[in-house]
Amino acid sequence: MAGNRTLTIIKPDAFNSGKGGQIIAHLEKAGFKIIATRVMRLTESQASAFYAVHRERPFFAPLVRFMTSGKCMPVVLERSDAVAALRTAIGATDPAEAEAGTVRKLYAESKERNAIHASDSDENAERESRFFFPESELV
Numbered sequence: 001m002a003g004n005r006t007l008t009i010i011k012p013d014a015f016n017s018g019k020g021g022q023i024i025a026h027l028e029k030a031g032f033k034i035i036a037t038r039v040m041r042l043t044e045s046q047a048s049a050f051y052a053v054h055r056e057r058p059f060f061a062p063l064v065r066f067m068t069s070g071k072c073m074p075v076v077l078e079r080s081d082a083v084a085a086l087r088t089a090i091g092a093t094d095p096a097e098a099e100a101g102t103v104r105k106l107y108a109e110s111k112e113r114n115a116i117h118a119s120d121s122d123e124n125a126e127r128e129s130r131f132f133f134p135e136s137e138l139v
């Protein structure tokens with residue numbers, strides 16, 4: 001059965017240009033409830049660990065540089081069928097390919113500076129939520 005929680009990160013491009021609040025409002029309108037959030041600047045070691053699955057990809061080093069370039073906002077969200085619903089709400093990785101009305105179409109600059117991250121499975125949603133938040137904040 002699909003889980004009801006997922007993890008998003010409002011990335012440094014969107015957060016630093018003052019789009020965090022609008023993106024959160026967009027997600028709340030799409031039926032998501034905020035369970036936990038914080039504002040932080042990732043260290044190189046945290047960004048490398050979070051994106052370890054992409055370690056061998058050519059975009060890994062620029063991705064880590066981008067994700068550590070300013071503050072970001074990890075958020076645990078709750079809704080029915082959360083992982084799929086969030087991925088629909090944010091749109092394709094490349095904003096040029098994202099559907100009208102999605103977060104990335106509205107707020108992303110490019111395939112790399114794409115405003116927002118979303119977990120791609122229930123298992124990763126759980127793992128990524130624990131990456132940022134202690135169990136006590138996820139009740």
Ligand code: CMP
Pocket residue numbers: 054059063093111112113114116117118
């Ligand atoms: P995200 O959903 O956070 O997961 C991995 C990130 O790597 C992705 O968003 C983009 O920011 C980045 N990314 C993925 N593919 C590319 C690519 N081809 N070129 C540059 N960045 C990419």
